[in-house]
Amino acid sequence: MFGSESAKYCNSMRTALLFAVMWIPLVLLWLVLGAKLSLLIWFVIIGIVINAISYWFADKLVISVIKAREVTEEEEPVLYGIVREISARLEKPMPKIYVAPYASPNSFATGRSERHACLCCTRGLLNILNERELRSVVSHELMHVYNHDIFTAALASLMAAAVSYFGYWLMYFGEKYFQKYKNNEIESKSKLQNLLKICVFSVVTFIGKGLSFVFGPIGALFVKLALSSDREFSADKYASNVTKDPAALASALNKISYGAQLHKMELIAGVRIVSALMIVDPYEKHSTLFSRLFSIHPPVDDRIEKLMHIANEVRVRAKVNIIIPNKKSVVTVSGA
Numbered sequence: 001m002f003g004s005e006s007a008k009y010c011n012s013m014r015t016a017l018l019f020a021v022m023w024i025p026l027v028l029l030w031l032v033l034g035a036k037l038s039l040l041i042w043f044v045i046i047g048i049v050i051n052a053i054s055y056w057f058a059d060k061l062v063i064s065v066i067k068a069r070e071v072t073e074e075e076e077p078v079l080y081g082i083v084r085e086i087s088a089r090l091e092k093p094m095p096k097i098y099v100a101p102y103a104s105p106n107s108f109a110t111g112r113s114e115r116h117a118c119l120c121c122t123r124g125l126l127n128i129l130n131e132r133e134l135r136s137v138v139s140h141e142l143m144h145v146y147n148h149d150i151f152t153a154a155l156a157s158l159m160a161a162a163v164s165y166f167g168y169w170l171m172y173f174g175e176k177y178f179q180k181y182k183n184n185e186i187e188s189k190s191k192l193q194n195l196l197k198i199c200v201f202s203v204v205t206f207i208g209k210g211l212s213f214v215f216g217p218i219g220a221l222f223v224k225l226a227l228s229s230d231r232e233f234s235a236d237k238y239a240s241n242v243t244k245d246p247a248a249l250a251s252a253l254n255k256i257s258y259g260a261q262l263h264k265m266e267l268i269a270g271v272r273i274v275s276a277l278m279i280v281d282p283y284e285k286h287s288t289l290f291s292r293l294f295s296i297h298p299p300v301d302d303r304i305e306k307l308m309h310i311a312n313e314v315r316v317r318a319k320v321n322i323i324i325p326n327k328k329s330v331v332t333v334s335g336a
Helices: 005-021 023-032 037-065 077-089 123-128 131-146 150-183 188-213 215-226 231-243 246-262 269-277 300-335
Strands: 096-100 107-111 117-122
Touching (some): 037 117, 037 150, 037 269, 077 096, 077 131, 096 123, 107 150, 107 269, 117 123, 117 131, 123 131, 123 246, 131 150, 131 231, 150 269, 231 246, 246 300
Parallel strands (some): 096 117
Antiparallel strands (some): 107 117
């Protein structure tokens, strides 16, 4: 039902590699500061703290970026019922359920393990999908949880988002203080000092824009390299096995893709990176060729085509199962 042990092992190795990558900036900084043994202890402590925070809070930070809120069964009885049904059928823990206040339809799963998983749907998704389609989408997300690739995805997204957010922070404060000193009326004796400050904040703003618009796609590429290229195809396939209804997932993907064009998700650093976790890339239809190079999502049309092929195979097998007994009964009668 779920991914092979080798696939789970690869996900574990990717996660370990991501934790190792977190040490690289600390090691470089330690070397720049003279590689003193007295500083090494502090850098080791800082590294352990960063890794611990990433392990315990990566999923919570991802959820906060998308502004999602945990909901109760009274608030979302249909969604709760579907998640409980599928989790019980697979004999797996039920994840926490969140809803994000976006009109753009989408969903994703995150968390550090099966027992600490979160499933998030946007309000737009719940508004446009029928129960059959919603069941297929929930099954898809739960396959990510039970295939153990959600923490790798959350950790990679968090690291990429951190770079982009730092760039936005520099850009915001750089532009703010640039305008402040540019428009500030001061005495002639301090004009030179003011000019130097303008130059400094111009450089800060430039660096911020560079981090946001250059390292943003690089961060997305980092996510792409950290995740398996066929994770969405695999989740589609496993979800189809669970629901026995691949056509419902194909219909849901078509609705989500079209809905994402009508209700565009805000293009900010954190949401852009979290989009790597979503069932459909919300920016796919209105992205540039350059940005599509960094997308981890296969084209929706390709996924729908594969699902419809599976649906046709299911129908053919169903017909064969009906026809063969009839043929046998006819042969038996003829033999008599």
